[in-house]
Each structure stands twice: as C-alpha cells, then as structure tokens.
Amino acid sequence: MLDRTNLLIIALLSNQVDSAADDCTFGVSLQTNKTNPSSLEDVIHDNSRNALHTTSNLCRVTLDSSWNFVEVCAGVGPSSVVRLQSLGAYLSPVGFDWLGTSQNGLETGCRSSALRFTSGVSFRLNVLSGELSSPDRQAGWSSFSISNAMKFYSDFFSGYSSVGLRNYQTVRFENIQANPTNENYNAAEHTYSCKNGENYFFSFSAGVLPFTKTRLALDGLDKVFFAQRMSSNINGLTTISRSVLVPCKRNVQIVLYNGQIVTGSNATLIHFMAFPYERNNGQSASWAAYKKSNSTNQQYLSFETWDIMQNVLAVDNSKILISVSGHYYVYVSIGTSPNKISSVSLRVNGNIIFRLERLSTNIDGIDVLGHGIMIFLKQNDAVQVAVENQSVICSEEFGYQTSFFGMLINE
Secondary structure: OEOOOOEEEEEEEOOOOOOOOOOOOEEEEEEEEOOEEEEEEEEEEEEHHHOEEOOOOEEEEOOOEEEEEEEEEEEEOOOOOEEEEEEOOEOOOOEEEEOOOOOOOOEEEEEEEEEEEEOOOOEEEEEEEEOOOOOOOOEEEEEEEHHHHEOOHHHOEEEEOOOOEEOOEEOOOOEEEEOOOOOOEEOOOOEEEOOOOOEEEEEEEEEEOOOOOEEEEEEOOOOOEEEEEOOOOOOOOEEEEEEEEEEOOOEEEEEEEEOEEEOOOOOOOOEEEEEEOOEOOOOOOEEEEEOOOOEOOOOEOOOOEEEEEEOEEEEOOOEEEEOOOEEEEEEEEEEOOOOOOEEEEEEEOOEEEEEEEEOOOOOOOOEEEEEEEEEEEOOOOEEEEEEOOOOOEEOOOOEOOOEEEEEEEEO
C-alpha cells in the first residue's frame, strides 16, 4: 500500500554486483480502492529481477551510473488539480501539472523525462497538491536504463528549456543534461541529427497556459507529430507530452506551431530527449503504428500506417503478437473528441493494463493524451488498444495524434 502524498522510490547504486537487480526496470500502475478513495494500491506490470521491493519501494541498482527513462502518469478527478514532482537524482525535478478545475470528468496524462542515478541517489515522487484519481489504473510510473539497454547510448540527448515561447518558433534547449559525444545535437541550430541506427525514440513536453490553444511538434521527418492542447476552456496550467518511435535519417527539432508554452511551477516542463533504439545485447523487437483518420464504431483501434515492424507480428492492423519474451515499453496516444468522452485501454490477451481517457464532456478541443508503461510480455501475447464507451478517437495525417508503439528493452 502506498502513501498517496509521498510515493517513494529509492535507487541505491553499488560497486558490488547484486545478482538480484541491475538497472531499476519496472512498471507500476496505481489503482484506487473505490470504497476508500484515499488509498492507492500497486499493480505491478514489470519488475526486472525483482529489483523493486514493493513493500519498501526500494530499488537496488548495480550500475555505477545510469541515465534512466522515467515516466509518471496521473489521473485527475472532476474540478480537481494535481501536481507531481520528483525529488533526487539529476536533473531533478520531473514534474507533471494539471492545475485546471473546469473539467467535469476524469482527466489523464503522463510526462516522461530522464534522470541520472549515481551512487547513493534517491528518487522520490511527491504529490505536491491535489490528489491522484485512478479507479482503473490511469495513474502509474515506469523506469528503464537507457545507458544499460541501448547500443548507441552515446547518441542519447536530453535537455530542458528555461524560456517560455509564443507563436511559431523553434524551441531551444539550452539546459543540456546529456550531450551526445558525436555531436548529434547542434545547439546553434537547435537540431538533433539521427546518425546511428534506423529507429529513434523521441519524447517532448511543455506546460500550457489557461485558455490557450497550443500545438508543439516533432518536425523534420516525413511525418509531423503533435503534442497539443487545442481546448480553449481549461482554466489552469496543464502539461502536454508526446513520445514517438519512428525511423529517422535526418535532422529533427521541436517546433512550437502555435500558442504558448511555459516551463511550469518546477521550471522543467519544456523538455526533449532522443536516442536510437537498438538493444545493446540480443535482438531488438519493436513496432510503431499511427492513425491518419478518426476512429468510430471500433472495438479495437486499427492503424493505417505501420512505420516499424521488427520481430513482432501485426494482425488485422490492430493486434501485435509478441515473438520475443521480455521487458517492453509500450505507449499509446489518442486525440480526444471535443465535448465528448474519449477512452481507450491497453490490453494484453484481453486484460486491461491501463486506461487512457478523458471523461469530461465540457472540454471543447482535440487534445493529445499519452500513456506508456513498462510491462513483461511473453511469446504469443496479444497486445491491442481497445476503444471504451463507444468513443470517437480523433487523428489526422498532419499530426498523427493517435499512435501505438512498443520496444523490447531487455529479455
């Protein structure tokens, strides 16, 4: 059982090899006890080598130093707010803000970033204000080591911007956490160059002011991918975020197409990370699918565009069959339908892993919601995105708001 105001993960790094743990790879959802909404329970989806001790929330890591991908996800109730913020590790904090109260239903959202674990570090995730609402696993968090798992780790980039922007312009990431040794990131032109490997993972985020329509894009590829808040009637600061797995041989950049972005209460919401996806040991396995049209009257989302298909099998453009058992990071994003419920769930063999949804019916724009999780998948597992509540899920060829991808991190 977790204290909802003080969710704690401690990562201890040692020079001695511990056969029970290595790089703090785990995926956890939080589920509210409906008879006691202040109580949250762990639902463990992945716990590599039992590294995360759930009774103490203690994760032992045997690496001297590791850059870890970390994602935090929140559910926010009607007329409620929530602020999540990590403490510890470098660069801290990782925050997620939803400070609007105009919604009349449950809202969900996630934010990912990179943290560096070094000897003796602790990583704490606090609910600074408000409370999490997670009746169906809307809230949770995940972690995996980029340093330990990725072959071209030297190409990993992570940076923040401390400057808010408005209207059309390229985002500058002047506060660089991890700078590739082979000069992938050009600070003068604010571009990241894809130099090694074929498939790249990108993640970017920002804070959005109240009543402000905003589109933030990964630009420079054949497709443009949006993180967006196109609603005009949310009365508080919120967080937009997007992750993408896509082939890349070009220079890419993060571009503010319209609106205004801000750094948020903890000054780290404007963030960008990138690395080539290719495993350091063993074969890689991944998929990436994107929708270019709205989805109506579907039980499971189907995708017209499959950019990556690597050691997995796609069935009916909607279902992935796993060929290689292991620890996967799986991500889903959707475009919401204005003034309507938009709800999907990630399912494995028909079982719900998490829900990604907007249950408000009074928000007037197409927003992008995203949610990822680390999960252990076995050979022949079937992974799909189910449409809940007869929702209309929005997506366009310009923006590809709705997506579904996964990548094997380790076996």
